[in-house]
Amino acid sequence: MSSAAPDLRPILIAGPTASGKSGLALRLAETMPAVILNADALQVYDGWRVLTARPSQADEARAPHRLYGHVPVRETHSAGRWLREAGAEIAAARAQxxxxxxxxxxxxxxxxxxEGLAEIPETPPEVRAAAEARLAELGLEGFAEELAGIDPAAHARLDLRNPRRVMRAWEAFQVAGRPLSELQAATPPPLAPLGEVRALRLTPKRETLYAGIERRFEQMLAGGALEEARAALDWQDASPSAMKAIGAGELMAHLRGEMTLAQAREAAVQATRRYAKRQLTWMRNRLGAWPAAQSPQEGFERLR
Structure with a gap:
């Protein structure tokens, strides 16, 4: 009797920082032929391991890991680039x-x-500068009215009180020569529709999550986070996106003598808690159709 064919549907595990996602992924990977793919915008950078809680070298030896630490800190990463890379890695894994x-x-x-991602060109620095100048000249209301003239559909549905949203629509037209609404309407089909994957959203209780954040930051300090932040002080051309590692700014401020280590630790823990809260809210709003689990153990039982 032949054995059953392996289930090659992608497994998607989303959740806030310090919720146990990586441990769950590794535990699952050790029960089947699998490849773990990173979906964290900061773990892609080569300059951060400890402060972004990237899997350790020992963990990486236990199962194949992809898209971790492969982007130089001087480069700006994007969702579009990640989607192209992830699509290629998903196809390669399944082929194996x-x-x-x-x-x-x-x-x-x-x-x-x-869900798919609209193919919107990156905004060059000179176009971003022009948008900021135009916003300063016209004010938000006037700038939004200018957007209405070039992209009435975007103007009708955007939150016009959010200057970044208005700027992005204005910039898209300047770069692509087409309205943002038109670019979004041409969104290609998704690479992994929800009906063709096994998805899970980790939703830990807040007190459990916050305790985990504090415990993990202590482990980061013991594991070399301060040394990692000290090395980052010498980065001359790091991209702004690479410098968003939670806790890095606080530890670098300590190293510059601007606060004590205890103050830096407390500030970093508070910043991480706020970040986790934003992640939970975003995922509840956008990934609310995904099955949820409060703990990695519950998630493991659902996915294995």
Whole structure:
């Protein structure tokens, strides 16, 4: 009797920082032929391991890991680039008879994977500067009225009180020569529709999550986070997106003598808690149709 064919549907595990996602992914990967794919916008950078809680080298030896630490800190990463890379890695894993396990805390990456992503060009620095100048000249209301003239559909549905949203629509027209609404309407089909994957959203209780955040930051300090932040002080051309590692700014401020280590630790823990809260809210709003589990153990029982 032949054995059953392996289930090669991608497994998607989303959740806030410190919720146990990576441990769950590794535990699953050790029960089947699998490849773990990163879906965290900060774990892609080569300069951060400890402060972004990237899997350790020992963990990486236990199962194949992809899209971790492969982007130089001087480069700006994007959801579009991640989607192209993830699509290629998912296809490669399945061609090898391995189940792709996509895990991370960047909800936009999962939305792009399961819903599709509009092909909107990156905004060059000179166009961003022009948008900021135009906003300063016209004010938000006047700038929004200018957008109405070039993209009435975007103007009708955008939150016009959010200057970044208005700027992005204005910039898209300047770069692509087409309205943002038109670019979004041409969104290609998703690479992994929700009906063709096994998805899970970790939703730990807040007190459990916050305790985990504090405990993990202590482990980061013991594991070399301060040394990692000290090395980052010498980065001359790091991209702004690479410098968003939670806790890095606080530890670098301590190293510059601007606060004590205890103050830096407390500030970093508070910043991480706020970040986790935003992640939970975003995922509840955008990934609310996904099955949820309060703990990695519950998630393991659902997915194995």
């Amino acid at each position: 008879g391995r189940t792709p396990i996509v895990v991370g805390g960047t909800g936009l990456y999962f939305a792009a994977l399961t």
